[in-house]
Amino acid sequence: MTRQRHPLPEANIYARTLLAPEIRPDKVALWHWPLGAPAMVATRFGDLIEQTNRVAALLISEQIGPGDRVLILVPMSPELYATILAVAQVGAISVFLDPWVGRAQHDAACAAAAPKAFFGIPKAHVLRLLSPAFRRIPFNVIVAEGFLGNHFRRRLAQQTPDATVVPVDPGDPAVIAFTTGSTGRPKPVRRSHGYIMSMLDALNQHESKAFDEVDMPVWPIMLFDGLCHGRTSVIPRMKPGKIAEADPAVLLAQMATAGVTLLTGPPALYERLLAHLTRIDQPLPVKYAFLGGAVVSADLLQRVQDRMPHGQAIAVYGSTEVEPVASLSAAEMATLPDGMGVCVGTLHPALDVKIVRLSPDPIRLDERGWEPWELPVDAPGELAVTGAHVSIDYDEDPDAWAANKILAPDGRVWHRMGDSGYxxxxxRLWLLGRASHVIHTPHGPLFPVVLERVAGSVPGVARAVLVAVDGAPWIAVVPTTEAGPGVCSDVGKALAGWPIARVVAQPSVPVDPRHNTKVDLDALRRQLAKGGLS
Incomplete structure (x- = not known):
């Protein structure tokens, strides 16, 4: 049955963001550090509204409107948020591609999205030379701070700001994000106007999210949390995909200038900051530190808390399709009983969770409902969640839907998190590693987090990774600089109770570009195949 649409201007994320009652035109919306500038520059909400309305007028002049797709490959900047909000304002759909995939995947994703316009930095426009799908886009805009962006700025200056808001239904798509996540194949996650606002409202429910706080998030979507609730946000000065190489002194200077009170980022960012703060013997100068994007160890969470004598360190668990799922403060972590895996805290109150049997195949419920699939308390399986801020659809990709969603008898759609746990x-929810990374043996399943924690506790081990090599379970170990020659032997002894085929030492392990934390197992297998093992 076709869903009834009820379009309203106030359902548009543009209206929910820049026309919200909390918005004060004179208040700083964004702090950013332009290329070559000596210091940060402030963009006020009034400036952002005007720029957004000018971009909207430009889109309208190019006959881009409801239902049209606009591809955006622009890093965090005032231009990015003005473009996203303008696209929503005219009823069009912003499309984002995962920048870390190959050219063929970019071409396929662009062909599937079929955008009518492309806003991108100069480097992104190189794809127009390489990709037939990119060359078919009729309207192209170069977004840049230097002379390459002059044409775009002139076009905007010629526009009369248009404040008209196109009515949308809460279920209408606002964003399509092609993301690889941890599965490799880009999934076109469709985020509706209603879903985005439910997600941002869920993020905003934490006690830290007061109107006068100042955010500094690493991820673009998280900055919307501040914008739509009238808070000032700071764009961190770092290269995309180079979080682990960010200059901590620069980030701390940004925090001091803008008075940052909320910091959000992956473990790699906090490791970088902690190393610097330890050297200079200074605290982390924020009230709340949120850690996410990858599994957050109890050790890291506590070390961050130790640098925040008057603040709180909080681990947040979620995914592209649902954020947040659960959270755990360092104070709560300190009171936890011993458990198998990594605790991510209690479920967000707007969600429901089930633990289902591990399966590489789609889960289709029959007349028996959940009975053959749902597992009891403390039994490990795969996490599945449902609720208002769970994305329930993919863009014209039935295979992705079948692999990642479960349709329940009551009509609710559940999202498979892809994580094993209980x-x-x-x-409380406990994670045991990616479900696809669990190695099944005649002796039972080997859960990555369990074995990696044991191996990582051996003196001389900086990091340990469980990886299947030709089906056999191996442990790749990154030794510390102080490690002795017998570190692999020591790890083997610690894991004597598990059927590990081999323990090998590696100088480093490849990680994903987005978070600089999650291990790229395919790349690790290639690295191991090249030899150099010990």
């Missing part, structure tokens, strides 16, 4: 009797 729920304890107190309702």
């Amino acid at each position: 729920q304890d009797a107190a309702g």
Whole structure:
């Protein structure tokens, strides 16, 4: 049955963001550090609204409107947010591609999205030379701070700001994001106007999200949390995909200038900051530090908390399709009982969770409903969640839907998180590693987090990774600089109770470009195949 649409201007994320009652035109919306500038520059909400309305007028002049797709390959900047909001304002759909995939995947994703316009930095426009799908886009805009962006700025200056908001239904798509996540194949995640606002409202429910706080998030979508609730946000000065190489002194200077009170980023960012703060013996100068994007160890969470004598360190668990799922403060972590895996805290109150049997195949419920699939308390399986801020659709990709969603008898759509784990009797969620990374042996399943924690606790081990090599379970170990020659032997002894085929030492392990934390297992297997093992 076709869903009834009820379009309203106030359902548009543009209206929910820049026309919200919390918005004060004179208040700083964004701090950013332009290329070559000596210091940060402030963009006020009034400036952002005017720029957004000018971009909207430009889109309208190019006959781009409701339902049209606009591809955006622009890093975090005032131009990015003005473009996203303008696209929503005219009823069009912003499309984002994962920048870390190959050219063929970019071409396929662009062909599937079929955008009518492309806003991108100069480097992104190189794809127009390489990709037939990119060359078919009729309207192209170079977004840049230097002379290459002059044409775009002149076009905007010629526009009369248009404040008209196109009515949308809450279920209408606002964003399509092609993301590889941890699965490799880009999935076109469709985020509706209603879903985005539910997600941002869920993020905003934490006690830290007061109107006068100042955010500094690493991820573009998280900055919308501040914008739509009238808070000032700071764009961190770092290269995209180079989080682990960010200059901590620069980030701390940004925090001091803007008075940052909320910091959000992956473990790699916090490791970088902690190393610097330890050297200079200074605290982390924020009230709340949110860690996410990858599994957050109890050790890291506590070390961040130790640098925040008057603040709180909080681990947040979520994914592209649902954010947040659960959270755990360092104070709560300190009171946890011993458990198998990494605790990510209690479920967000707007969500429901089930633990289902591990399966590489789509899950289709029959007349028996959940009975053959749902597991009891403390039993490990795959996490599945449902709720208002769970993305329930992919853009014209039935295979992705079948692999990642479960349709329940009551009509609710559940999202498979792709993580193995369990729920304890107190309702806390514990992660055991990616479900696809679990190695099944005649002796039972080997869960990555369990073995990696044991191996990582051996003196001389900086990091340990469980990886299947030709189906056999190996442990790749990154030794510390102080490690002795017998570190692999020591790890083997610590794992004597598990059927590990081999323990090998590696100088480093490849990680994903987005978070600089998650291990790229395919790249690690190629690295191991080249030899150099010990």
